[in-house]
Amino acid sequence: MAVPTVESPRSGRVSPGYSRTRSSRGNFEMGAWLFMRLSGVVLVVMIFVHLWTSLVAGDGISQVDFGFVAGKWASPIWQAWDLVLLWLAMLHGTNGVRTIINDYAEKNSTRMWLKGVLYTATVVIILLGTLVIFTFDPCPVIDGVAHVASYCPTA
């Protein structure tokens, strides 16, 4: 059976169906490609530390509760860590899923709808997460009842 040959992308003889140039797109796709690699390196380090602190160090996952979060976010370093992690991971993941949608959804309208849902979810999750980090209260008073913990002032 003859093996079909595929021309090298740089040969200039690529069939128009496989052409990827859209003059109006500018350098966006190259920027996205570079962002995946740069954010990827940072994410490997930041996520491994994130997994280590919550699943390996101390008592592993059994230690994770409200007090654990309060302890971590008492430090501005961990607040900043989680904020950067949230933004980088969401943008990296959104761009990855955008690429997959572009690859597999063939109809223009399907692509548009899927990406609309994706971008909506991305904006909502990034804003929600950011708001939670900045407005976190380790000793909340809910319906007049103060949260009881060793690190909270007693009423």
Place this chain on the structure above:
Amino acid sequence: MPKTPAGTLYRGREGQWSWVAHRITGVVIFFFLLVHVLDTSLVRVSPEAYDAVIAAYKNPIMGLGELGLVGAIVFHAFNGLRVIAVDFWKKGPRYHRQMLWGVVGLWALTMLAFSIRHLSVVFGGH
């Protein structure tokens, strides 16, 4: 364009299958990330709401799910570094197969160590 192309761009073997695994693990991680931000957001509802939902992450079935999630993350991380090496290192494309076996080996070692740690916490009542 015909629906079924006569030839194919896919070449199989290490290159294609690592690409497939990278996509699948990426999508899995992304969907968990959405859920993870939502569950963490419960700290703004009440300590009790957060603790109740996090308690679900501590049962044995979810413990195995976490093992799968960490497995997906570790593969995506190591293979992502391999992709960067293929793109930016002069000899990257020539050694991409060897690097994949390096990724798989490092993944197995990492997961062996993590499994011992995580499963003893989940099943051993720490």
